[in-house]
Amino acid sequence: MLISAAAAFIGLFVVAISLIVMVIVGEDAEAIDLSDGGGGLQGVPAEFRSWILKADAECDQPAMTPALLAAQLWQESKFKTSEEEATSSAGAQGPAQFMPGTWTTWGRDSDGNGEVSPWDIGDAVMAQGRMMCSLLKQAKNSGYPGDVRALALGGYNAGWGRVVEFGGVPPQSFANGETYNYVQLILSTMKRFQGLGRLQVSGSGTGPDALRKAGTRMGTPYAYGGGGPSGPSTGFCDGNNGYSGGRCAASSTTGFDCSSLVQYAYWSSVRLPRTAAAQYGATSDRAVARADFQPGDLLFWAHSDGFVYHVAIYAGDGKVLHAPRTGRHVELAPLTSAMPQDDYLGATRP
Incomplete structure (x- = not known):
């Protein structure tokens, strides 16, 4: 993620990771919901899935979807959680790669373990969701042309001040195309995390x-x-x-x-x-x-x-x-x- 004075304005520096998914509807689940367009989710680690769905549910912006959050996490750090793998050279921390200053704005004890930590998956994903929800609202109200998701992602990567400066997503000429490419990659990989269909599973037992x-x-x-x-x-x-x-x-x-x-x-x-x-x-x-x-x-x-x-x-x-x-x-x-x-x-x- 781009670190700049503008990024400090709304800066979250997010990094996140890859693979795998889980939604079981009830103890005796009759189906694993992996579709329904915006609500479907796949290819996300099970330990991230419930938090991504919760973060999506708590946002009132229609442009927010689980697949958007998942694709963003994938682009940022591929769902890495260890200090060795999820600490950037710029000092961003945890599976959602928050800079310490930004974490103080968006971090909460979402998992109820008594700590507010960017290393806790629940705390990090919920903070990511809160920040993206705020940016999506700003994007919708801005009047700037283009996809509100792209505008929000541009603000997430470079800071909303840069979106204001350029009247939209910063162009390829800005920061060697880092923000422009960041936005394009996330939007293009969202489909990977959208559910493929509804897998019906009836009954219980080993099979x-x-x-x-x-x-x-x-x-x-x-x-x-x-x-x-x-x-x-x-x-x-x-x-x-x-x-x-x-x-x-x-x-x-x-x-x-x-x-x-x-x-x-x-x-x-x-x-x-x-x-x-x-x-x-x-x-x-x-x-x-x-x-x-x-x-x-x-x-x-x-x-x-x-x-x-x-x-x-x-x-x-x-x-x-x-x-x-x-x-x-x-x-x-x-x-x-x-x-x-x-x-x-x-x-x-x-």
């Missing part, structure tokens, strides 16, 4: 619970070799897999592959092995016919030589939840088109 947990990761990137019981991580390339455009994408992508998503979903009630082939081997004695599919069942695909190369979680209504391949994200897909139909091997129940 539905695993499906709910995996559903919180919708929108997380595919990373070959990445991910595990504790969540997404960077992957690796093995000479055949993990590449995109001739480069190893997996090594710089934080995400899941198909089997790590399944392992994560079932851990630790069922401690499945890491690979699709090993997961099939560990559960093949509990085969399930198509007519008997239940949410949480595992579906497998194999090459003609018998090698099991893909696993997905049955999500009901003829759909699966899976991490398909490099360049894609964790998503819902029709069972009939998730993978080549001729490769379908069978289903099991962990």
Whole structure:
């Protein structure tokens, strides 16, 4: 973020992070709401999700959405929370990267732990929401041309005084395009954090619970070799897999592959092995016919030589939840088109 006298005017210096999502409607949730346009949210870490939704709910500005806050956090720090990763060279702190002076204006003890700290996720996200809400209101009342979200983001990055100076978002010629690019990147990545659809999950038990947990990761990137019981991580390339455009994408992508998503979903009630082939081997004695599919069942695909190369979680209504391949994200897909139909091997129940 740009630090200047104008930034001190309204300055919050925000940084934030990547991945993963969770909204369960009630204890016996019938659905994980990942859509509804403005209210939907995906690809956000579970520990951030409830605070983003709360910050959005407390703002009376129609232009405020959870996806806007999430995209801003991603651009700022990719949801990093450690002092090592979430302290800027300019002294901005925490997952929302507040400068100390700005924090005194917007910080509150939102999580009720007795501290007002930019390192607390709840305190930081709610402060971010309060500041953005104020800026959105200023933008709406300013009469300046353009998207009010862009104006607010410009004020957030450079200070509202710079928006006033330029009569809009500071141009590319200002600060080497830092603010201009900041605004464009956030607006262009918002779609990534908007829900993909409504994942219906009925019932309780190991399978539905695993499906709910995996559903919180919708929108997380595919990373070959990445991910595990504790969540997404960077992957690796093995000479055949993990590449995109001739480069190893997996090594710089934080995400899941198909089997790590399944392992994560079932851990630790069922401690499945890491690979699709090993997961099939560990559960093949509990085969399930198509007519008997239940949410949480595992579906497998194999090459003609018998090698099991893909696993997905049955999500009901003829759909699966899976991490398909490099360049894609964790998503819902029709069972009939998730993978080549001729490769379908069978289903099991962990």
